Amino acid sequence: MATQTAAQRREEARLAYNAYLAGCPSRKLLDTLSDKWVSLVLAALADGPCRYSELARTVAGVSQKMLTQTLRTMERDGLVSRTITPSVPVRVDYRLTSLGEDLVPLMQAIKSWAEIHMDEVEAARQAYDSSAASGDA
């Protein structure tokens, strides 16, 4: 036990950490919920069902890849349902499941919090930045 110490211990800690996370179910969900696009898609669908192309426009800026990937994840987690209408130009609608709708107020709560405290955060940032810039003497 001489050739390795800090590195190995760190490695162990990380494995233990991962195991901890793996064992914590809520953590896995939190992972999904904190995804950049999930919240946006959730917000977009909160207004009602939407077609793929509509979502692409509403969440403007997302690539097909990310949109599809996000939708698939959400579908897998039971947050949204996918309805295929085999018309000539295929039509696919996405809508929130009851589980997904259940989540909307949660996200809005965070958004509200953010809006309410935004000025405080802004102030904190400016104070931090200016003191850092001037060497805070």
Place this chain on the structure above:
Amino acid sequence: MATQTAAQRREEARLAYNAYLAGCPSRKLLDTLSDKWVSLVLAALADGPCRYSELARTVAGVSQKMLTQTLRTMERDGLVSRTITPSVPVRVDYRLTSLGEDLVPLMQAIKSWAEIHMDEVEAARQAYDSSAASGDA
């Protein structure tokens, strides 16, 4: 206006999107809140003030880089305060500000939601995976 179309339009959309995000204050905060480590540090500090090294142990698995980076971000946003005690081996304590404490219940709410609905999500995932694996025939 012939050599470029889809690509350029996409670019425009992205710029517009970024502008939108920049203009949406809550979004910027959401960015911070959804950070992988922020929630963990927040939880770690919820129990009370903590030294740098303690945090490193509590959030086991995080590297100094990420821990420092996370703490700096949170400090800048006014979520945590940093107290330096110029003793011989420098001592630095971090604690949640009132703003940060205000955020704790929010995060716990999400965690609760996740725990409550975890089984539903698990079920959805299994259903999704098995139907996908069997070709969903």
Place this chain on the structure above:
DNA sequence: CAGGATCCCAGATGATACTG
């Protein structure tokens, strides 16, 4: 003990082209 500076890898994400 705290943390800044660097180097580096891997996964996340974007752009494009192609298909049903």
Place this chain on the structure above:
DNA sequence: CAGTATCATCTGGGATCCTG
């Protein structure tokens, strides 16, 4: 229209070394 496959990229995050 919806979605997949691939290639290129870009940033997050980890390991290390160094300083106050």
